[in-house]
Amino acid sequence: MVLEYAEGGNFNNYLDKNYENFDWFNGLKVLTNIIKGLSEIHQKQMVHRDFHVGNILFIKTLTYSYSYDPHKYDACISDMGLCKKIDDINDTSIYGVMPYVAPEVLRGKTYTQAADVYSFGMIMYVVATGQQPFIDCAHDGVLALSIYNEIRPEINEKIIPKCYVDLMKRCWDSNPDNRPNSIEINELINLFYYSLDQQFEKKFMSFNHFTNE
Numbered sequence: 001m002v003l004e005y006a007e008g009g010n011f012n013n014y015l016d017k018n019y020e021n022f023d024w025f026n027g028l029k030v031l032t033n034i035i036k037g038l039s040e041i042h043q044k045q046m047v048h049r050d051f052h053v054g055n056i057l058f059i060k061t062l063t064y065s066y067s068y069d070p071h072k073y074d075a076c077i078s079d080m081g082l083c084k085k086i087d088d089i090n091d092t093s094i095y096g097v098m099p100y101v102a103p104e105v106l107r108g109k110t111y112t113q114a115a116d117v118y119s120f121g122m123i124m125y126v127v128a129t130g131q132q133p134f135i136d137c138a139h140d141g142v143l144a145l146s147i148y149n150e151i152r153p154e155i156n157e158k159i160i161p162k163c164y165v166d167l168m169k170r171c172w173d174s175n176p177d178n179r180p181n182s183i184e185i186n187e188l189i190n191l192f193y194y195s196l197d198q199q200f201e202k203k204f205m206s207f208n209h210f211t212n213e
Contacts, residue, residue, distance in 0.1 A: 010055070011030075014073075033076065035189050045087075046084060048116050051077070051123075052097045054097065056076070057078045059074055060073055086113070095111075098134075099132065103147050114179045114181075118172050124164070125168060128164065152172055
Protein backbone atom coordinates (compact mmCIF):
# COMPACT_ATOMS: atom_id res chain seq x y z
CA MET A 1 0.00 0.00 0.00
CA VAL A 2 1.31 3.47 -0.91
CA LEU A 3 0.16 6.32 1.35
CA GLU A 4 0.17 9.90 0.13
CA TYR A 5 2.32 12.30 2.15
CA ALA A 6 0.26 14.94 3.96
CA GLU A 7 2.64 17.86 3.49
CA GLY A 8 0.25 20.31 5.14
CA GLY A 9 -0.04 18.19 8.29
CA ASN A 10 -3.32 17.67 10.08
CA PHE A 11 -5.95 20.36 10.62
CA ASN A 12 -4.53 21.32 14.02
CA ASN A 13 -1.05 21.88 12.56
CA TYR A 14 -2.46 23.76 9.61
CA LEU A 15 -4.55 26.17 11.68
CA ASP A 16 -1.66 26.85 14.05
CA LYS A 17 0.41 28.05 11.09
CA ASN A 18 -2.25 29.72 8.95
CA TYR A 19 -5.25 30.84 10.98
CA GLU A 20 -4.25 34.52 11.03
CA ASN A 21 -4.87 34.63 7.27
CA PHE A 22 -7.69 32.09 7.20
CA ASP A 23 -10.75 33.90 5.83
CA TRP A 24 -14.31 32.62 5.33
CA PHE A 25 -13.82 31.42 1.78
CA ASN A 26 -10.69 29.47 2.70
CA GLY A 27 -12.55 27.94 5.64
CA LEU A 28 -15.54 27.04 3.52
CA LYS A 29 -13.27 25.55 0.86
CA VAL A 30 -11.81 23.25 3.51
CA LEU A 31 -15.31 22.27 4.64
CA THR A 32 -16.33 21.45 1.04
CA ASN A 33 -13.42 18.99 0.91
CA ILE A 34 -14.29 17.45 4.27
CA ILE A 35 -18.03 17.05 3.71
CA LYS A 36 -17.43 15.65 0.23
CA GLY A 37 -15.25 12.96 1.79
CA LEU A 38 -17.78 12.23 4.53
CA SER A 39 -20.60 12.01 1.99
CA GLU A 40 -18.61 9.45 0.01
CA ILE A 41 -18.07 7.38 3.17
CA HIS A 42 -21.76 7.54 4.03
CA GLN A 43 -22.88 6.70 0.49
CA LYS A 44 -20.96 3.45 0.89
CA GLN A 45 -23.15 2.75 3.95
CA MET A 46 -20.23 3.23 6.31
CA VAL A 47 -19.59 5.19 9.52
CA HIS A 48 -16.20 6.75 10.29
CA ARG A 49 -16.50 6.61 14.13
CA ASP A 50 -13.32 8.63 14.81
CA PHE A 51 -14.09 11.92 13.08
CA HIS A 52 -12.25 15.00 14.39
CA VAL A 53 -9.75 17.63 13.22
CA GLY A 54 -6.77 15.44 14.10
CA ASN A 55 -7.92 13.06 11.36
CA ILE A 56 -8.23 15.77 8.70
CA LEU A 57 -5.01 15.95 6.65
CA PHE A 58 -3.84 18.50 4.09
CA ILE A 59 -2.54 16.95 0.87
CA LYS A 60 -0.69 18.90 -1.79
CA THR A 61 -2.71 19.18 -4.98
CA LEU A 62 -2.28 20.78 -8.38
CA THR A 63 -5.84 22.05 -8.61
CA TYR A 64 -6.18 24.68 -5.90
CA SER A 65 -4.10 27.29 -4.09
CA TYR A 66 -5.07 29.33 -1.06
CA SER A 67 -4.49 33.02 -1.68
CA TYR A 68 -2.15 33.37 1.29
CA ASP A 69 -0.21 30.14 0.82
CA PRO A 70 2.28 29.38 -1.99
CA HIS A 71 1.50 25.68 -1.65
CA LYS A 72 -1.66 23.98 -2.84
CA TYR A 73 -3.61 21.79 -0.46
CA ASP A 74 -6.87 19.91 -0.24
CA ALA A 75 -8.27 18.57 3.02
CA CYS A 76 -8.99 14.85 3.23
CA ILE A 77 -10.32 12.48 5.88
CA SER A 78 -7.78 10.01 7.26
CA ASP A 79 -7.52 7.21 9.84
CA MET A 80 -10.16 4.86 8.53
CA GLY A 81 -9.18 2.08 10.93
CA LEU A 82 -12.43 2.31 12.91
CA CYS A 83 -14.64 2.86 9.85
CA LYS A 84 -17.27 0.14 9.52
CA LYS A 85 -20.31 -0.80 7.52
CA ILE A 86 -23.52 0.27 9.25
CA ASP A 87 -24.74 -3.31 9.56
CA ASP A 88 -21.44 -4.45 11.13
CA ILE A 89 -21.54 -2.01 14.06
CA ASN A 90 -22.86 -3.75 17.14
CA ASP A 91 -20.52 -2.66 19.94
CA THR A 92 -21.04 0.35 22.18
CA SER A 93 -17.40 1.23 22.79
CA ILE A 94 -16.53 4.93 22.68
CA TYR A 95 -13.82 5.99 20.26
CA GLY A 96 -12.33 9.31 19.24
CA VAL A 97 -11.85 12.66 20.99
CA MET A 98 -14.55 13.40 23.55
CA PRO A 99 -15.68 16.88 22.37
CA TYR A 100 -16.43 15.32 18.96
CA VAL A 101 -18.35 12.31 20.32
CA ALA A 102 -22.13 12.48 19.91
CA PRO A 103 -24.23 12.46 23.11
CA GLU A 104 -26.10 9.30 22.18
CA VAL A 105 -22.76 7.46 21.86
CA LEU A 106 -21.78 8.72 25.31
CA ARG A 107 -25.10 7.23 26.52
CA GLY A 108 -24.08 3.79 25.27
CA LYS A 109 -25.69 3.77 21.83
CA THR A 110 -23.80 2.52 18.78
CA TYR A 111 -22.16 4.87 16.31
CA THR A 112 -24.29 5.90 13.34
CA GLN A 113 -23.86 8.25 10.41
CA ALA A 114 -25.70 10.85 12.49
CA ALA A 115 -22.87 10.60 15.04
CA ASP A 116 -20.40 11.49 12.26
CA VAL A 117 -22.60 14.48 11.43
CA TYR A 118 -22.40 15.61 15.07
CA SER A 119 -18.61 15.47 14.76
CA PHE A 120 -18.79 17.53 11.57
CA GLY A 121 -20.69 20.20 13.50
CA MET A 122 -17.74 20.42 15.89
CA ILE A 123 -15.36 20.70 12.94
CA MET A 124 -17.50 23.60 11.70
CA TYR A 125 -16.97 25.19 15.11
CA VAL A 126 -13.18 24.87 14.77
CA VAL A 127 -13.28 26.44 11.31
CA ALA A 128 -15.37 29.36 12.57
CA THR A 129 -13.43 30.06 15.77
CA GLY A 130 -9.93 28.64 15.39
CA GLN A 131 -10.39 26.87 18.72
CA GLN A 132 -11.09 23.33 19.80
CA PRO A 133 -14.59 22.75 21.22
CA PHE A 134 -14.57 22.79 25.03
CA ILE A 135 -10.95 23.95 24.93
CA ASP A 136 -10.82 24.71 28.66
CA CYS A 137 -12.45 21.46 29.79
CA ALA A 138 -10.81 18.19 30.79
CA HIS A 139 -11.91 15.23 28.69
CA ASP A 140 -13.54 13.44 31.59
CA GLY A 141 -16.88 12.34 32.98
CA VAL A 142 -17.86 15.92 33.77
CA LEU A 143 -17.52 16.92 30.12
CA ALA A 144 -19.34 13.77 29.00
CA LEU A 145 -22.23 14.65 31.32
CA SER A 146 -22.28 18.23 30.00
CA ILE A 147 -22.49 17.01 26.40
CA TYR A 148 -25.19 14.54 27.41
CA ASN A 149 -27.09 17.46 29.01
CA GLU A 150 -27.02 19.45 25.77
CA ILE A 151 -24.16 21.82 26.67
CA ARG A 152 -22.37 22.93 23.50
CA PRO A 153 -19.31 25.13 22.88
CA GLU A 154 -19.90 28.84 23.29
CA ILE A 155 -20.29 30.76 20.04
CA ASN A 156 -20.31 34.48 19.40
CA GLU A 157 -23.14 34.82 16.91
CA LYS A 158 -22.16 38.44 16.24
CA ILE A 159 -19.07 37.29 14.33
CA ILE A 160 -20.44 34.19 12.59
CA PRO A 161 -23.09 34.32 9.82
CA LYS A 162 -26.50 33.12 11.01
CA CYS A 163 -26.88 30.63 8.15
CA TYR A 164 -23.61 29.00 9.21
CA VAL A 165 -24.57 28.95 12.91
CA ASP A 166 -27.97 27.44 12.08
CA LEU A 167 -26.40 24.55 10.16
CA MET A 168 -23.78 23.98 12.85
CA LYS A 169 -26.47 23.79 15.54
CA ARG A 170 -28.51 21.36 13.45
CA CYS A 171 -25.45 19.12 13.11
CA TRP A 172 -24.86 19.00 16.86
CA ASP A 173 -28.52 18.64 17.84
CA SER A 174 -28.93 16.24 20.78
CA ASN A 175 -31.48 14.20 18.85
CA PRO A 176 -29.72 12.34 16.01
CA ASP A 177 -32.99 12.22 14.07
CA ASN A 178 -32.95 16.03 13.85
CA ARG A 179 -29.51 16.23 12.27
CA PRO A 180 -29.17 16.75 8.51
CA ASN A 181 -27.56 13.96 6.53
CA SER A 182 -24.20 14.40 4.83
CA ILE A 183 -25.78 14.91 1.40
CA GLU A 184 -27.83 17.88 2.59
CA ILE A 185 -24.83 19.34 4.42
CA ASN A 186 -22.72 18.92 1.29
CA GLU A 187 -25.27 20.89 -0.72
CA LEU A 188 -25.45 23.69 1.87
CA ILE A 189 -21.70 24.02 2.40
CA ASN A 190 -21.18 24.22 -1.35
CA LEU A 191 -23.94 26.82 -1.55
CA PHE A 192 -22.18 28.81 1.16
CA TYR A 193 -18.84 28.48 -0.64
CA TYR A 194 -19.96 29.34 -4.13
CA SER A 195 -22.29 32.08 -2.86
CA LEU A 196 -24.85 31.55 -5.59
CA ASP A 197 -27.13 34.18 -4.13
CA GLN A 198 -25.87 37.79 -3.92
CA GLN A 199 -27.55 38.45 -0.59
CA PHE A 200 -26.01 35.26 0.75
CA GLU A 201 -22.57 36.42 -0.37
CA LYS A 202 -23.04 39.70 1.48
CA LYS A 203 -23.74 37.79 4.69
CA PHE A 204 -20.33 36.18 4.55
CA MET A 205 -18.43 39.19 3.21
CA SER A 206 -19.65 41.25 6.17
CA PHE A 207 -17.72 38.82 8.41
CA ASN A 208 -14.27 39.52 6.99
CA HIS A 209 -12.29 37.45 9.48
CA PHE A 210 -13.43 34.79 11.92
CA THR A 211 -11.84 36.48 14.91
CA ASN A 212 -12.93 40.05 14.30
CA GLU A 213 -15.14 41.43 17.03
